[in-house]
Amino acid sequence: MSKYKCVIFDCDGVLVDSEPISNQIIVDMANDLGADTDFDYAMKHFKGSHFKECIDKISKLVTQPIPDSFEATYRARTLEAFKKDLKPIEGVIEVIENLKLPFCVASSGLESKMRFNLDLIGLLPYFEGHIFSCYTIQKWKPDPSVFLWAARTMGFKPYECIVIEDSILGVQAAKNGGFDVFGFTAHDYNKELENEATKIFKDMSDLLEML
Template sequence: MSKYKCIIFDCDGVLVDSEPISIQILVNMANSYGASIDLAYGMKHFKGSFMYECIEKISKLTKEALPDTFENDYRKQSFEAFKKDMKPIEGIKNVLNELTIPFCVASSGPENKIKLNLELSGLLPYFENKIYSCYTLQKWKPDPAVFLWAAKDMGFSPNECLIIEDSLSGVKGAKLGGFDVFGFTAHDYNNELKAVATKTFGNMAELLKLI
């Protein structure tokens, strides 16, 4: 029997394979302002960052302030791209079907983005009324606020919950909140998670055994 009573999943890169799509849009938009970067750069520097951090990083690359419409333009373009190419992370449906304890999602993205990506990947029915967004709190990872909110609302304390994350900021936030956190390393391009996470794994097929 698992020692955990609740699983809190990150969304992008853990439930849905959205990050190559969304980061490519960011890269394209950054390059339109003269950044001259590629997807590999974007995955290394933007993955796991919330939007305001990404905008700040791009502004430093372009040496000019980005327009106030940048985030709205990004959301519009990325949502259109998601509708064409969104897929669930390989093996995650089997994990969700096999879990016998409660679970939810806590993400840095806005709630409408979380819902759209879960719907497009066929995962939304698993997470109805169990979606927690950093935008609601206006506090972003590595601040643990979204995890603490999710745990409390689900009816559990941090030591009863396990968080599944794929970004360094998410893993750090989980640890700061007093949670165990397993790092999903399929796209851990900087090899950052092993030194910080409680455990790491590279394939969703491994997760049920680790729990």
């Protein structure tokens, strides 16, 4: 019997394989403004962050002012790219279909983006009514508020929940809220999660047994 009563999933990089797509787009847009950056930088510094934090970091790299249209252009380009290329994280659909515990998703992304992406990969019906966005409460990881809100709404205490995260900010947020957290390391290129998460795993197919 699992020690946990509820599973809280991050979205990008845990349910949907969106991080490579969105980070490459933001790199390309930053470089168009004179930044000399690359995909590895983005995965280290942007993954798990909300967009305003990314913009703050980009502003220190570019040689031209960031236009007011930057965010709208970025979101339009990512949505088009998601329509063409977005896939579920390998093995995650089987996890969701066979998970016997209550579960939800809590992310730094916009709720509209989460719904769009989950719908694209066929998982939205599983999460209806259980979608929690940092934008709703205007508090972002590593602040634990989104996880605390999710747990409370689902009817559980933090110690009864397990958070599934792929970013260091997300792992820190979970720990700050008193949650155990499993770090999904398939895209943990800098090995940031190894000494931070309660446990780590590289293959989503291992998650059900871990639970």
